[in-house]
Amino acid sequence: xxxxxxxxxxxxxxxxxxxxxxxPAQMGRLAVNRALADAGMSWTDIDAxxxxxxxxxxxxxxxxxxxxxxNGIPISDVEAACASGGVALKQAMLGLASGEYExxxxxxxxKMPRGFMxxxxxxxxxxxxxxxxxxxxxxxxRAQRHMHxxxxxxxxxxxxxxxxxxxxxxxxxxxxxxxxxxxxxxxSKLVCDPIRLLEICAPNEGAAAVILTKGRIKAxxxxxxxxxxxxxxxxxxxxxxxxxxHSLSARRDDxxxxxxxxxxxxxxxxxxxxxDVDCFEVQDTDAFSELEAYExxxxxxxxxxxxxxxxxxxxxxxxxxxxxxxxxISKGEPVGASHLGQVVEIVHQLRGEAGERQIADAxxxxxxxxxxxxxxxxxxxxx
Amino acid sequence: MDGEILTxxxxxxxxxxxxxxxGEWTLLGRRCESCAEIAFGQDGDACQSCGSSxxxxxxxxxxxxxxxxxxxxxxPPGNRRTTEPxxxxxxxxxxxxxxxxxxxxxxxxxxxxxxxGMPLRLLTSELFEDSGVSVVGYSFGERQND
Numbered sequence: 001x002x003x004x005x006x007x008x009x010x011x012x013x014x015x016x017x018x019x020x021x022x023x024p025a026q027m028g029r030l031a032v033n034r035a036l037a038d039a040g041m042s043w044t045d046i047d048a049x050x051x052x053x054x055x056x057x058x059x060x061x062x063x064x065x066x067x068x069x070x071n072g073i074p075i076s077d078v079e080a081a082c083a084s085g086g087v088a089l090k091q092a093m094l095g096l097a098s099g100e101y102e103x104x105x106x107x108x109x110x111k112m113p114r115g116f117m118x119x120x121x122x123x124x125x126x127x128x129x130x131x132x133x134x135x136x137x138x139x140x141x142r143a144q145r146h147m148h149x150x151x152x153x154x155x156x157x158x159x160x161x162x163x164x165x166x167x168x169x170x171x172x173x174x175x176x177x178x179x180x181x182x183x184x185x186x187x188s189k190l191v192c193d194p195i196r197l198l199e200i201c202a203p204n205e206g207a208a209a210v211i212l213t214k215g216r217i218k219a220x221x222x223x224x225x226x227x228x229x230x231x232x233x234x235x236x237x238x239x240x241x242x243x244x245x246h247s248l249s250a251r252r253d254d255x256x257x258x259x260x261x262x263x264x265x266x267x268x269x270x271x272x273x274x275x276d277v278d279c280f281e282v283q284d285t286d287a288f289s290e291l292e293a294y295e296x297x298x299x300x301x302x303x304x305x306x307x308x309x310x311x312x313x314x315x316x317x318x319x320x321x322x323x324x325x326x327x328x329i330s331k332g333e334p335v336g337a338s339h340l341g342q343v344v345e346i347v348h349q350l351r352g353e354a355g356e357r358q359i360a361d362a363x364x365x366x367x368x369x370x371x372x373x374x375x376x377x378x379x380x381x382x383x
Numbered sequence: 384m385d386g387e388i389l390t391x392x393x394x395x396x397x398x399x400x401x402x403x404x405x406g407e408w409t410l411l412g413r414r415c416e417s418c419a420e421i422a423f424g425q426d427g428d429a430c431q432s433c434g435s436s437x438x439x440x441x442x443x444x445x446x447x448x449x450x451x452x453x454x455x456x457x458x459p460p461g462n463r464r465t466t467e468p469x470x471x472x473x474x475x476x477x478x479x480x481x482x483x484x485x486x487x488x489x490x491x492x493x494x495x496x497x498x499x500g501m502p503l504r505l506l507t508s509e510l511f512e513d514s515g516v517s518v519v520g521y522s523f524g525e526r527q528n529d
Contacts (some may be wrong), residue, residue: 003508026525115460116460118460118461119459119460119461120461120462123461124396125462126395126396126399127487128393128459128460128461128462128463129461129462129463129464129510129511130395130489130520130521130522131455131463131465131469131473131475131489131517132459132463132475132487132489133460133490134455134457134459134460136453137453137455137475140453141451141452141453141476143450143477144451144452144453145450145451145499146500148451148499189456190454190456191456191457192453192454192455192456192457192475193452193453194453195453211451217457220451237431237432238431238432244422244431245487246399246424246486246487247422247423247424247484247485247486247487248422248484248485248486249420249421249422249432249483249484249485250450250479250480250482250483250484251420251482251483252420252432255494291454294460296384348421360494366505
């Protein structure tokens with residue numbers, strides 16, 4: 001399998017948060033320059049670049065990256081809502097695997113307005129007119145149903161937010177870097193019942209860059225980290241509540257969710273199983289989304305996500321640590337950069353460079369994103 | 384015209400909301416002749432479940448049960464021309480119709496009465512006026528068990 005031979009040469013980030021006055025170009029180039037420095041490379045070593053973003057205008061890839069050196073390499077803009085970074089990474093993998101390129105840069109950049117995401121990005125006018133286009137409401141309805149069917153509690157959801165916020169304290173790239181108590185989370189404002197303000201990610205700004213190359217990296221004493229698999233799927237009919245959002249089948253509750261499909265394929269490609277993964281970075285758009293990811297990735301059976309939380313399995317000291325970076329709940333979600341930010345975190349974990357949030361002897365990490373239209377990507381990294 | 388009573392009425396989404404043969408408001412859908420899957424709306428070209436293009440227009444009726452819900456605590460975002468002030472908190476739900484399809488709708492039920500499984504009925508109301516036409520939207524309200 002050609003994917004076996006693709007290595008991460010370097011990673012870099014512009015922190016996620018709010019940076020008034022900073023342009024997308026400045027943030028993107030900072031991340032790229034940090035990734036190039038991390039790789040010991042220069043822009044002239046790059047054969048092609050992919051720019052992931054949802055909110056930036058046409059040709060943003062060229063606008064952001066060309067000033068690094070107008071050497072005529074192909075620069076492609078990639079958009080797949082919250083999964084944009086994963087889909088860009090997948091395209092980069094295909095470019096390398098095809099033999100067309102030896103070394104590529106994958107860059108995610110975003111600068112989103114404050115507040116709810118612009119509903120016109122993902123909803124029809126008639127849905128917006130009727131007040132149906134409220135992004136968090138869909139996750140909230142899934143959460144409410146899960147609580148009804150399996151007895152999942154608000155406290156269990158809140159514990160996920162407590163965990164992620166606590167993890168972010170040691171992450172200089174996170175937006176909040178602030179621990180909150182269970183009581184603070186449970187008394188924070190309701191946004192869409194049962195989801196509360198401290199349990200939901202903020203759309204924000206930031207950038208992340210990953211340099212991929214074929215073959216082993218020379219003159220690098222650090223553990224070599226390779227992409228063991230990168231898969232992308234779109235939800236099948238009624239396999240996910242995002243597609244189509246306005247009309248869900250009541251007869252297809254057995255449909256395989258996109259996260260399960262993407263992860264199953266990724267594990268097959270990597271020749272690994274969920275039991276081999278030492279750290280997970282998953283789409284915690286809100287606390288319930290993380291709980292659902294546990295179940296759909298196979299960390300536990302459907303309905304047992306709450307128990308997993310109570311048992312501390314996904315805590316930083318647990319058997320299956322999830323979102324030790326702080327997750328999107330604490331980092332915020334600059335959608336184009338989110339998956340690449342997850343990859344940066346896992347690369348640091350696998351190299352043993354994660355400082356106070358280091359997971360001992362981490363060898364395999366999994367990054368997962370899921371968003372509008374059921375766009376889903378899973379990347380497995382291994383050292 | 385000033386003072387003229389609006390007589391022309393248009394549903395906000397004619398592929399989703401219309402009149403039954405008896406003239407009652409109904410949600411609209413399509414049933415697949417091949418796999419019997421039912422979808423909300425009459426705007427697609429193929430069955431999303433099996434891919435067949437043999438689709439029959441059907442009325443989904445005006446009854447359903449609440450499958451899940453949330454409560455909006457902030458005004459819905461986006462470009463909305465509604466002339467009614469936002470009622471907050473406002474429930475939003477997925478309404479299961481005939482055990483076949485779940486449809487997203489505002490749920491005009493007091494928040495403290497919301498319960499999964501509760502019987503609901505279709506409501507319509509004018510959202511706004513557009514060039515002399517009354518544009519009507521849908522929601523669901525509580526239904527007494529019958």
